[in-house]
Amino acid sequence: MKNSPIIALDFANASDAYQFLTPFDQSLFVKVGMELYLQEGPSIVNRLKEMGHDVFLDLKLHDIPNTVGQAMKGLARLGADLVNVHAAGGAAMMIAAREGLEAGTAAGNNRPSIIAVTQLTSTSESQMQQEQLIQRTIDESVVHYAELTKTAALDGVVCSVLEARKIKDACGHEFLRVTPGIRLAEGEAHDQVRVATPTNARILGSSHIVVGRAITKAKNPVQVYETILKMWEENA
Numbered sequence: 629m630k631n632s633p634i635i636a637l638d639f640a641n642a643s644d645a646y647q648f649l650t651p652f653d654q655s656l657f658v659k660v661g662m663e664l665y666l667q668e669g670p671s672i673v674n675r676l677k678e679m680g681h682d683v684f685l686d687l688k689l690h691d692i693p694n695t696v697g698q699a700m701k702g703l704a705r706l707g708a709d710l711v712n713v714h715a716a717g718g719a720a721m722m723i724a725a726r727e728g729l730e731a732g733t734a735a736g737n738n739r740p741s742i743i744a745v746t747q748l749t750s751t752s753e754s755q756m757q758q759e760q761l762i763q764r765t766i767d768e769s770v771v772h773y774a775e776l777t778k779t780a781a782l783d784g785v786v787c788s789v790l791e792a793r794k795i796k797d798a799c800g801h802e803f804l805r806v807t808p809g810i811r812l813a814e815g816e817a818h819d820q821v822r823v824a825t826p827t828n829a830r831i832l833g834s835s836h837i838v839v840g841r842a843i844t845k846a847k848n849p850v851q852v853y854e855t856i857l858k859m860w861e862e863n864a
């Protein structure tokens with residue numbers, strides 16, 4: 629799996645996604661979320677893989693263990709490099725997800741990596757406390773979910789940059805810390821709450837960064853991608 633910034637292809641259809649990708653003359657790490665996947669289905673993953681890109685299929689499954697396990701068995705056949713669930717589904721659900729993925733992976737192939745969302749980067753501490761009734765700091769909640777994810781033998785978590793170092797300390801360097809909520813210093817936060825720059829992401833211990841609108845809505849997406857890549861790589 630590549631370590632370059634993961635570009636969130638949050639587009640309404642495949643044609644818009646391919647048009648966006650045309651000026652990039654390199655193999656990328658891209659993310660297909662529910663907006664694109666629910667319109668295009670499995671073919672979007674197949675096509676992006678044929679184009680030479682690594683694919684994070686970001687469907688954030690969250691259901692009873694049997695349902696998630698069977699869904700993951702099917703998803704294993706799509707060829708994505710990285711898939712995910714919500715850690716709030718619990719340890720049994722995460723174990724079922726990993727086992728389903730293993731069962732669906734063709735003999736001789738490596739199963740896709742699987743990570744769990746801790747607290748969405750759009751969630752603030754006060755929102756978490758009031759709406760989820762979790763009377764802890766957001767760091768405590770995120771690290772707790774990361775540790776639970778590790779006990780289920782998943783490969784890592786989705787978290788914000790702000791919790792990445794604590795997760796690295798608690799769960800180890802190999803445990804993935806995939807961080808959305810990435811903005812350039814002058815960038816608008818939009819609906820994101822726990823945000824950071826690519827440079828801070830690297831310094832504070834992210835293993836991967838996910839960048840959507842800062843690139844996809846830019847006047848020159850390739851140039852912004854190259855800027856972010858440089859910030860990410862030069863602080864490694």
Ligand SMILES: O=c1ccn([C@@H]2O[C@H](COP(=O)(O)O)[C@@H](O)[C@H]2O)c(=O)[nH]1
Nearest residue numbers: 636661747748749808809838839840841
């Ligand atoms: O906690 C999470 C989990 C997933 N995401 C996804 O990442 C991108 C971020 O897009 P931006 O435009 O850079 O804000 C988007 O696809 C989300 O679904 C997240 O933001 N936070």
